[in-house]
Amino acid sequence: MIRVGVLGAQGRVGVEVCKAVEAATDMELVAALDKDDPIEGLEGAEVVVDFTHPDVVMGNLEWMIGHGIRPVVGTTGFDEGRLESVRGWLAANPGTSCLIAPNFGIAAVLMMHFAQQAARYFESVEIVELHHPNKADAPSGTARRTAELVSEARAKAGLAAMPDATSTALDGARGADVGGVHVHAVRLSGLIAHQEVLLGGDGETLTIRHDTMSRAAFTPGVLLGVRRVRELPGLTVGLEPLLDL
Numbered sequence: 630m631i632r633v634g635v636l637g638a639q640g641r642v643g644v645e646v647c648k649a650v651e652a653a654t655d656m657e658l659v660a661a662l663d664k665d666d667p668i669e670g671l672e673g674a675e676v677v678v679d680f681t682h683p684d685v686v687m688g689n690l691e692w693m694i695g696h697g698i699r700p701v702v703g704t705t706g707f708d709e710g711r712l713e714s715v716r717g718w719l720a721a722n723p724g725t726s727c728l729i730a731p732n733f734g735i736a737a738v739l740m741m742h743f744a745q746q747a748a749r750y751f752e753s754v755e756i757v758e759l760h761h762p763n764k765a766d767a768p769s770g771t772a773r774r775t776a777e778l779v780s781e782a783r784a785k786a787g788l789a790a791m792p793d794a795t796s797t798a799l800d801g802a803r804g805a806d807v808g809g810v811h812v813h814a815v816r817l818s819g820l821i822a823h824q825e826v827l828l829g830g831d832g833e834t835l836t837i838r839h840d841t842m843s844r845a846a847f848t849p850g851v852l853l854g855v856r857r858v859r860e861l862p863g864l865t866v867g868l869e870p871l872l873d874l
């Protein structure tokens with residue numbers, strides 16, 4: 630049995646993760662903590678799933694890694710500086726490991742993978758992410774990661790900057806620039822999490838779209854991460870290696 634803790638257990642995703650861990654025959658839910666619970670409540674856990682908030686996740690990670698707990702992290706807001714800090718904590722605590730995935734939905738991971746594969750064939754790529762209005766961060770972790778993967782694929786293929794003659798624009802009209810890829814964030818009641826990657830070339834376009842219909846969609850990927858994080862070395866970013874992508 631894997632002894633699992635959940636941080637953010639009363640949140641929108643945390644509730645689903647607790648249910649999934651309790652239903653898994655190879656896991657025991659030993660701690661389900663939320664905002665005002667002392668983090669020491671995680672001490673009996675081998676693996677802890679974190680779905681909290683970008684403002685608190687770094688403190689959680691430093692504490693967990695320092696206590697030999699392996700984190701499986703869904704919380705977003707990671708940039709290269711934050712990932713480097715996590716690598717430092719892991720290096721100071723040999724034998725630990727950590728998985729951080731901007732999206733645990735299998736279809737979402739495939740959407741990112743397909744966008745990365747398609748990127749080198751098109752001169753233009755833009756990303757539109759659409760989420761519920763209670764989301765803390767923009768753009769989404771998934772959109773940021775997709776843009777990074779697309780940007781890397783374009784650089785590897787030697788593509789030039791995308792065509793864009795805009796010389797006058799209202800602030801924000803062209804979205805955020807992530808590695809040269811424009812990312813647009815929509816916040817709309819009624820939505821959960823959605824993304825379109827728009828690719829354009831000579832006289833044709835390709836749209837890759839992903840829709841999350843239920844937050845239960847994240848739990849198979851989270852359980853996979855919990856089962857496999859112990860065999861991963863150091864820091865793993867993204868679920869791709871666990872899906873052989």
Ligand SMILES: NC(=O)C1=CN([C@@H]2O[C@H](COP(=O)(O)OP(=O)(O)OC[C@H]3O[C@@H](n4cnc5c(N)ncnc54)[C@H](OP(=O)(O)O)[C@@H]3O)[C@@H](O)[C@H]2O)C=CC1
Nearest residue numbers: 637639640641642663664680681685703704705731732733
């Ligand atoms: N990787 C993935 O597949 C996915 C990632 N996410 C990400 O996960 C994060 C959480 O999303 P979501 O569940 O919608 O957010 P919620 O706000 O619904 O849940 C977060 C929970 O964490 C609690 N919390 C805040 N601070 C702490 C703390 N220090 N210790 C323990 N619990 C704390 C919050 O309490 P309170 O409300 O009182 O502040 C809340 O109950 C976001 O960053 C989101 O982008 C979301 C979906 C999928």
Ligand SMILES: O=C(O)C1=N[C@H](C(=O)O)C[C@H](O)C1
Nearest residue numbers: 705731732764769770771822
């Ligand atoms: O906050 C959310 O809801 C989600 N957050 C993740 C992100 O920022 O990419 C994953 C998914 O989009 C849902």
